[in-house]
Amino acid sequence: MNVLSKNRKLKGVSGTIIAIIVVIIIIVAAVGVYLVMTSHHPTPTVSTTNSLISTTSSTSTTTTTSILNTSNPQSLMQLVGLTSAPSTPVTITVWDTYSSSENQSFIQTLAQFEQEFPWIHVKVTPGAQVGTSQFETAAKAGQAPIVYRDSSDSGGALFAAGLVLNLSQYLPPSITSLYVPTAINDWTLNGSIYGLPDDVNYIVMFYNKHFVPYAPNTTDQLIQIAEQVNKTYHVWGIAYGASDEYGYRFAAWFAGYGGQIFTTQNGQIVPDLNSSAMVNALNFWYNLTYNLHINYLAPSSGVEGQLFIANQTAIIFDGPWDLNEYLQALGPNLGAAPLPVVSQTGLRAEPFIGSTGWLIATPQASGASPMQIKAALIFILYVTNYQSDLRLWDVAHDIPANMQAYNAALTELKEGKLQPAYLNQIMEGILEQAQYGQKFPNIPQMAYYWDSFHEYASEFFAQKISANQAAQGMEQAFVQSLIQNGLMSTILPPPPIFLIPYIMLLVPVLVAPIVKIKGKW
């Protein structure tokens, strides 16, 4: 019997070796085929599909004259260098990343647009996602949409990668006057504009008036109120999951302690997280959580919202996008106010003032023709003009980025026009926060801030490392990611030296199967 099995084992060995050789041959052959296949650039293919159903149109409000009138079709066409509507209709593909409530307003804007520009046919794809790789992979295959709505920071990365059109080459510099400075500033990188904003978003402090008599203005007041709430109502003063954070909300406190995410060292943008500001900010929240027990370290912002709705916590930090849910739960008890001043430094906690807006993909990514680019320009100018932005504010309470719409909204609040009445005061608190905010950095380096912060902040709040170690670790991880992704130049050590220990590790793993065959396992 053993003769048979020995020979079978030998055969077995040769079987696997043949298998490996066969696999390698196939890989080599296929790589050759692949290189041939992709030697020429992916040819862009224009996809034409049927039109979207058009819905009812609505009344258009009166237009006020300004240097650039983006509400009247004729002036819009002139802006993009068209004297009259072209004879043949033009189709543009649009990826719409509005939420279902924001879409109610977008449908009306779209209907009006198609009335005023019958020659532009808009193919809308709802349900697209903000700031993900979906747009990138589509671009790689040359099938990106011509118009895409994205957040300013991820738009910045796309622009730096050459996937997004530089609008400054197509529109006059005076275009910036149409928009709220912080918003258009968000969409500017090294002096060129790559997108037009349609709203501004940032976090504010929501509080439950039942527990909190007045909005705390400084962190000391915040602590005092939170302790008070704890004692009397036995609910959490604050619910802020600092450890689940990726640094979007924490950046406000970091700024409050005088920190800044980036600085320039001999002409190169470098991270600047390892500062006393970061250490103090981390310790501030550590103190509130572990020593004073007035902050609940929530595992996710969703849980914070649930506790706030269930009157289990007095204060949370969230954006206006969850406003409806809190209105429905708390009603008049809901209060909103800007983040407090950090008592230690006297500086205000400044949240990121981000913005979402419309950008146009480069012809290489979307295969768009020059005429389609012109139509796209008209489209994005139109959907970010006064009427559209104001409609977005009225329907979905998005904070307007269009200057005229922003002022109109402010006057509405002053005159207490919003229904129900207490909503006006809440909105005022929210809009007030717009003055105390920091620009949402839109340089490509920003993409690598989030995970670096999260890794070390979560370890710090798990009480595994000190604040100093966390700050240092964060910056080091940030620098490493930048180097890995070629955004920070440094000389890599010569490869062979430090590779040896790892190769030693790999050798036993690879040798094991052969050893096994020789001796009895």
Add this chain to the structure above:
Amino acid sequence: MIQVKKHKIFKILRLGISYIVLIIMAIASIFPLYYVFMTSFSNAPNLISLAISDLFPKHLYFTAYKELLTTNLYGGSFPLWLRNSLILAGSTAVISVLLALITGYALSRLDIPAKKTLATFIYIVTFFPYTATAVPLYLLFAKFHLLNYIGLILAYTPGTSIFAAFIAKLSIDSIPASYEEIAMIDGLSRFQAFLRIIMRLALPVVALTAILGFSGAYLDFALAYSFLLPNIRAWTATIGLYYMAGLINPASAPAYNLFAAGAVIMGIPLMALFIVSQKMMTRAYSNLAGVKQ
């Protein structure tokens, strides 16, 4: 007498423990799903799992189900997407079965040069993770204009059918060759004999592959989203559900009650398929033990 008594006690003990374990595991299986049902019957969009009071709700709301089944977004609606999902999953199941059984038949019956190397190669290649196949697959299918249902089915089938092919091989091994030979003599070609006789005799494996193929395609979100996004009427139930529940764009608080209601509706056909094929499927696996010692 003592001997019999000891044996009896041991039997009672064994059965007792068995029932306790089964009951505990049964409760553990139902407990989380009970929450899904409770969330689907609430009108507030949050995910019920925190407050004990929600465990026994005072009032059941059908708002989530109503909204899910009635809203119409740009021509797309949940019933339409559910139908798309059933068609996609059904055809994926059929093609996975065909691919798995044909391969299993070839591995079991036909003598093919370097069969062992081929089988090892096919098996080992599936070790490659999804994270690495997602982008290349998208680019490949985009190049061949396959970003549609056909492409999706092609992308879903190999995973299931390669695993199922090996089980099919074992099951066909245990079927005597004379069954198909007789059919061939009676006037069927080898392929017809495979279709009408072997597929019928290897029904347990067919059932198993069908389930794996169906649920794989039915529940997928990532691949379907990247392929079907541009055409809202072609969406599958999972994409539609993620979009309606606001999970695609976290710009607004997600409507978890909608999400739970969608999951419940999607669960019904899946449960039905499981129960229908569960008996057949259990026999399929029995052939696994038939592997030659």
Add this chain to the structure above:
Amino acid sequence: MTSYVKLEDIWKTFEEKKKKTEVLKGLNLDIEKGEFVVVLGPSGEGKTTILRIISGLLRQDKGHVYLRGKIVDDLPPKDRNVAMVPQNYALYPFMSVYDNIAFPLKVQHTPKEEIRKKVLEVAKMLRIDNLLDRKPMQLSGGQMQRVAIARALVKGADIILMDEPLSNLDAQVRVMAREELKELHRELGTTIIYVTHDQTEALSLATKVAVLHDGVIQAYGDPMEVYKRPTNAWVGSFLGNPPMNIIKGVVDSDSIIVENYRLGIPKDYKDLVKSGEKVLVGIRPEDMEIDNNGVLEGTVQMVEDLGAYSILHIKINESMIRVLEKSISRRERGEKVRISVDVDKMVLFDASTEKNLLLERGVKKN
């Protein structure tokens, strides 16, 4: 008569994990229409392979297959219009008996009522018309065997291949099935090629028997003819139970010296052998008798009482022979007996080629 089924110089080797086993080594077989040919041989010598080659399930390495006078090497099984009854009957468990029998006709899209008529006719003939709606699992071995045969007959194919169909039936059922088969063949007149390792089946059923050994047909002809005049020593010892005794002998003028006893030369071989020549002498146990003035003398080693007859194992000097006794034998172990031999029924084989001297040197008798 032109040959109805012809196998011409068939070679077939099987390769199992790099081990080559040659099964058929240039086999030839020529079967006339309507014959009941039984291919007989020890198991594992390629009997089933022959059937699979005729049916087209297996392709021969070399040589040709002719059916009804035409070459069919390239025809797939479905176009050869043959029927087969496999050893394990292969009835589809998920179909009723009726559907099983009707399957070949359904496959050829014969109209429904014609199928019904044919199935009922065949079922009546094989007396299984009362089992038509049962499932194969509910049938006994004998019933399953008859359903398998019914399925083979319903197509009306005039060549039927049978692979040891009676082997897994118990004794009495097997005897009855054998008689039914013989009756069926007489009734239908189809050409049947029947494969078995059981000699009684071969001798009772066959109109022609083909003894297969070592990849070649050793003997082919009327069963009794082959039984009486085996082509060689192997065929002689293989056919017949208890087997023929083969003993070395030397020709001496008009007699043969066997174990230094003198036996007469059978008259058929009188002028074929030369004095002093070494030969192999084949004597069938039933051609010898215990009788006091018998020529041979030996001691009884063992007695097998089988009811109808008994077999005596007798040692004569160095060699052992078996002798048949009609009734229950009264001999005991160790008893000395004398044996008489019906010399003319003996068969002489060439010592080296083991071929029957009669066929090799004598005039061919047909």
Add this chain to the structure above:
Amino acid sequence: MKKDKVINFFYILPIFVVTLFLFLFPLIYSLYISFTNLSLLHFFKYSYVGLANYIIIFKYGYFLVLLKNTLIWTIGSLVTMMGLGFALALILNQSDLKGRSIFYAILILPWAFPGFISLLIWQGLWVDPYGMMNRLILPMLHLPRVNSLTSTADAWIELIVTNDWLSFPYFMTVFYSALQSIPRELYDIAELDGANVFTKFFTITLPSLKKTIAFVFITSFVFTWNNFYPIYVLTGGGPGISTETFIVYAYQEAFSYSNFSLAAAWSVISTLFVIVLGIIVIRYTHILDSFT
């Protein structure tokens, strides 16, 4: 004779073509781009950079930490899942057990219900102190509370228990039907010789299932090794990166950093490990010999 070989090859052709296009092409594509600098910055024009990505992995990457985590995750959940499934299969396989099909229908629920909602529910259940696990169940069993935000061990418990819940029905089904096909006579004879439950288990049940266990082990090992979804949803890599595995890291690298080449490098290394471990198990149990 040759013609048959060609026809036979047509039977194996479909699976071969499918594997070539849908597994081999991505494998080669990833292998190829792991030697380039394809990322968001070098999107359309990317160049060959040799072993740079691999150097980065070994020099800067958390290679050893991720390897340790992946092994904990794979072996941790695999052993418990298969153990639980096997035990339940044994219990259900007892001939004198009543109500077997009802229990079976209930126990198969976690596998038969859409998984994406179950994970969200489990995320809620594990919230400390409000989730049901920490408020109701763990105190009831006198077990310490589990908080995946503050301790890695807790994070692993949370992940493995949830993964067990999702997958134990699959293993229960596999082993249940494998047990069914062991011929009853073996047990009857053993009983005659007076074998008690344990000897019957070790002498009959285990040996006849050895091959099944090996086949299921390899397939599930690879599936769990590549299964990043539960970790990604529940702990997002846990406190720091203490519960992050190769594939979770590669997923973040590819889909949040858009550094496709580095992600490809990580995937290639991870697959290398899996293939080596896979071949070792295949060699040891000769599982594939009986397959061909």
